[in-house]
Amino acid sequence: MPKPRINTMEELSAAIGVSRPTLSRFFQDPTLVKANTVARIEKGLAQVEYVPNFFATRLNRKSTGMIGVIIPYLNDLFFTKLLESIERTAMDAGLTVLTKCSHSDPVIEAKALEGFIAMNVDGALVVPLGNQSDVRSYERLRSRIPSLLVDSRPDTMLDVDYVGTNHQQSMGLAVEYLCRVGGPPVFLAMPPVNFNALGNERAYISKMEELGFEPRIIGREHLNDQGHYEAHGHSVMDQAFSIGDLTDQSILCANDRVAIGALKAASQHGLEPGALRKGGLRIMGHDDYPLCPYLTPSLTTVEQNLQGIGSRAVNLLVNKIHGEKNSGDQIVELFDGALQVRESA
Numbered sequence: 001m002p003k004p005r006i007n008t009m010e011e012l013s014a015a016i017g018v019s020r021p022t023l024s025r026f027f028q029d030p031t032l033v034k035a036n037t038v039a040r041i042e043k044g045l046a047q048v049e050y051v052p053n054f055f056a057t058r059l060n061r062k063s064t065g066m067i068g069v070i071i072p073y074l075n076d077l078f079f080t081k082l083l084e085s086i087e088r089t090a091m092d093a094g095l096t097v098l099t100k101c102s103h104s105d106p107v108i109e110a111k112a113l114e115g116f117i118a119m120n121v122d123g124a125l126v127v128p129l130g131n132q133s134d135v136r137s138y139e140r141l142r143s144r145i146p147s148l149l150v151d152s153r154p155d156t157m158l159d160v161d162y163v164g165t166n167h168q169q170s171m172g173l174a175v176e177y178l179c180r181v182g183g184p185p186v187f188l189a190m191p192p193v194n195f196n197a198l199g200n201e202r203a204y205i206s207k208m209e210e211l212g213f214e215p216r217i218i219g220r221e222h223l224n225d226q227g228h229y230e231a232h233g234h235s236v237m238d239q240a241f242s243i244g245d246l247t248d249q250s251i252l253c254a255n256d257r258v259a260i261g262a263l264k265a266a267s268q269h270g271l272e273p274g275a276l277r278k279g280g281l282r283i284m285g286h287d288d289y290p291l292c293p294y295l296t297p298s299l300t301t302v303e304q305n306l307q308g309i310g311s312r313a314v315n316l317l318v319n320k321i322h323g324e325k326n327s328g329d330q331i332v333e334l335f336d337g338a339l340q341v342r343e344s345a
Helices: 009-016 020-028 035-046 077-092 106-119 135-144 167-181 195-210 230-242 256-268 306-321
Strands: 066-071 096-101 123-126 147-150 162-165 186-188 250-253 282-284 301-303 332-335 338-340
Touching: 009 020, 009 035, 020 035, 066 077, 066 106, 077 096, 077 306, 096 106, 106 123, 106 135, 123 135, 123 306, 135 147, 147 306, 162 306, 167 195, 167 250, 167 282, 167 301, 167 338, 186 195, 186 230, 186 256, 230 256, 250 256, 256 282, 306 332
Parallel strands: 066 096, 066 123, 123 147, 147 162, 162 332, 186 250, 250 282
Antiparallel strands: 301 338
């Protein structure tokens, strides 16, 4: 026989003969209720079909048990991997993650920040768009909710708590590696829509000058309207290879998605990065996008420690939620990258 369906806590209270406040305490934390009452509630729940309303059980609590996360893109496996780390750590801490996407639009980003304030989430982790982000919205969030920036740290928010990659170290690692195995690399940049790509460009320039080489940067301008990543890398390198330029150079890309487009252009022009059969062309990325090992050729890159970044960001946010941070002590934690040598370079 099907169990009777219970829709509200009031109906459940009447069905099993326990007051609604007692039920609320039970769903919040069974240890707050006497053992014999817990047994009575559990016996009653076994006889009905009831799922407690997530928000109703939190109406009278100081904590919602939720943290908000904002990412800039949904169609990017890089952020999928970061979200996995955040969610797993949050679950271990007994928290529910509410994820929003800014879709690379500062207006949508600002509305998402305001939404977290309206929902009274316990804290927020945000991957900001960059210098185009609405700083006032971030200031409003910080004044009301414990928060951290993750992965990206715009020039306009250098005073905000942050967890991310040490791009000076990671890009320096890439430049040094390419200089060891071939000539000084050319940097394949991208239009100014991704703040970390800009940070990688700066780090490239710094390391090249430190090593005594002249930086050379290509690809800062839009060449088509198809996209900023794979399509951009493909267009820039297709144009270069078409006139015989850069066919024997080391190309260090702003990120792996740009490098994927560059690899396609090389293939279409009969070039074999890393194989040394066409003059020594090498193509390298940054991030260790999950598809990198399965490309042809597999992509040499620098791995960002997304597991460490996501986990540390959640733990720091939990500490802030519990008041375990002095207001005057800024948090900035940077994780080193790790070289991943594969076939392309």
